[in-house]
Amino acid sequence: MTGASDGSNGGPAETVEFVSGTGIPVRGNDIDTDQIIPARFMKVVTFDGLGEFAFFDQRFTDDDEEREHPFNDERFQEANVLAVNANFGCGSSREHAPQALTRWGIDAVVGESFAEIFAGNCLALGIPTVTADHGTIVELQDWIDEHPDGEIEIDVEGETVSYGDRTVEVAVDDAQRKALVEGVWDTTALMRANTEAVRETARSLPYVPADHIPARADD
């Protein structure tokens, strides 16, 4: 899931209106990014291969024995919709966290609430983070447990999640919804279109010396 590689003009081609697939529940509030990807796995200069380290310390003992964790559970190995509880992704700003999740196979996260930087990082990767109340999420998590092969569909624009014979309302942050549905989440491309206006803003700020502002670029 990457945006267009041509950032010099226009936005990327990809839009994310729907995400569908099977679910995986990870329960608990305040699951921080240190749990999603322990710091020692961040000693890398690319994000490749981070997937296998997602939730590593929750999944393995010191002697590398598997512990009980949804990410180890046979039944969920093909899942791409992660269902979580409150304040998921709190803590550090590391994009390694959503990178590890997406490289493991996650395409969307449904939860009670998300830490802001985490949600922003997800958006930059085209991963929706949609929210619903506690009861709705718990029901979804329980349903996934009973139906590991059951299909879940997230309608980003319509703000609903459908599974089994149910359709529940969820919330998608306005800017996130627009970005995903219109395929304008590649902010680099969007902002590159305004380089002259940026220079103007920079020039209007007394603390920015003139020679710190690049001359007109040839882009």
Next chain:
Amino acid sequence: MSEGTLYDKVWDRHAVTTLPTGQTQLFVGLHLIHEVTSPQAFGMLEERDMEVAYPRRTHATVDHIVPTADQSRPYRDDAAEVMMAELEENVRESGITFDHPETGNQGIVHVIGPEQGLTQPGMTIVCGDSHTSTHGAFGSLAFGIGTSQIRDVLATGCVAMEKKQVRKIEVTGELGEGVEAKDVILEIIRRLGTEGGVGYVYEYAGSAIDSLGMEGRMSICNMSIEGGARAGYVNPDETTYEWLRETDAFREKEERFEELLPYWESVKSDPDAEYDDVVRIDGGSLEPVVTWGTTPGQGVGITQPIPAPEEMTEEKAEVARRAQEHMRVTPGETMEGYEVDVVFLGSCTNARLPDLRRAARIVEGREVHPEVRAMVVPGSQRVQRAAEEEGLADVFREAGFDWRNAGCSMCLGMNEDQLEGDEACASSSNRNFVGRQGSKDGRTILMNPQMVAAAAIEGRVTDVRTLPEVARV
């Protein structure tokens, strides 16, 4: 919506345009980078054949992986060496100033920005690090960003952001003996919750904040993110200006200082500014706060009982139960007397010179408990040198502390400084998450530097106010 606050004014001055997503394209006045979150962003830039747009508004250091004992190259840890080499290449190719250890200016990114005067009022400052909120202490708008946003800033000099609401947190009264800025912010997070700040930027005000030095204000702004707020700030005042005058940026350039002063004054929150929310806390009633759990919001006054999960809401109770099991604490008891194996005085929250001074005053003439492994990791090489010249390093060493080189160190255990097994650590850092300090069974108790010093001496969590000759802040 807020109106007339520093946040509104700085935001407006840096807004370039509104993007199709509804977000604002915001010009970034200062972009700080370090070795952990930037290499992937440089990689993305290269993939797209782009160059760094504002290299002279970008500044680099190395902090997370840098060893704090033997710093000779190549680093013993291959992964650390690769990250360092990658950063060196990126900054060289892009013409970005890099405070590597040989410059004598290296240190934790949130310590070196302010000490060199890179951080100034009325700026927008970003860094791929959540504790960027620290810089808000100077009346700047500073927030942590993810790697894709780092790419944005490198490529365009801007970030795309949505405007937040502003909550004013007024800390009234005067802090008591042994009570520090750290306790103020731990108390704020305890009361408002780790999610309480989501959607908000915090403006810290009130007499207890006004009377703090810049370092204390930085400790508070630093942990805004722990309370869920993306940024926190204090309006600039005489204390701010005095600090700035002494930095590299203005020491010999008084005319520059005078030139910028009107701008700094102009961005301060108006006396009749409107806020989306106001919270008041009586600073005079605070005591040293320590954490009993595994989030920074799970704190308690040192003489107060650890709360029982039964008294909490259902969601909080479950987290609390797990935390209490991990920490092996009993509700109803206080944290006083909780045995510690390790003591860590460091991090971007509390490893500046005054932090070390206050801790040293507690340590002086005493000895680290025989069962305790204690270390001091200064926030920067400048702090380190100053502390050595002042004799603080000797005080710590003589007491039995390990005096190390500057870096993040055991704040997150990405170098060799880590907890082992289920060691308990009295720490002046900002996060007590499970596994944060390098061992997933490790136990972290957050507290202020004087309390850390007291714990080192006693081998257990100790109310520093009960020690004779307590340092006065």
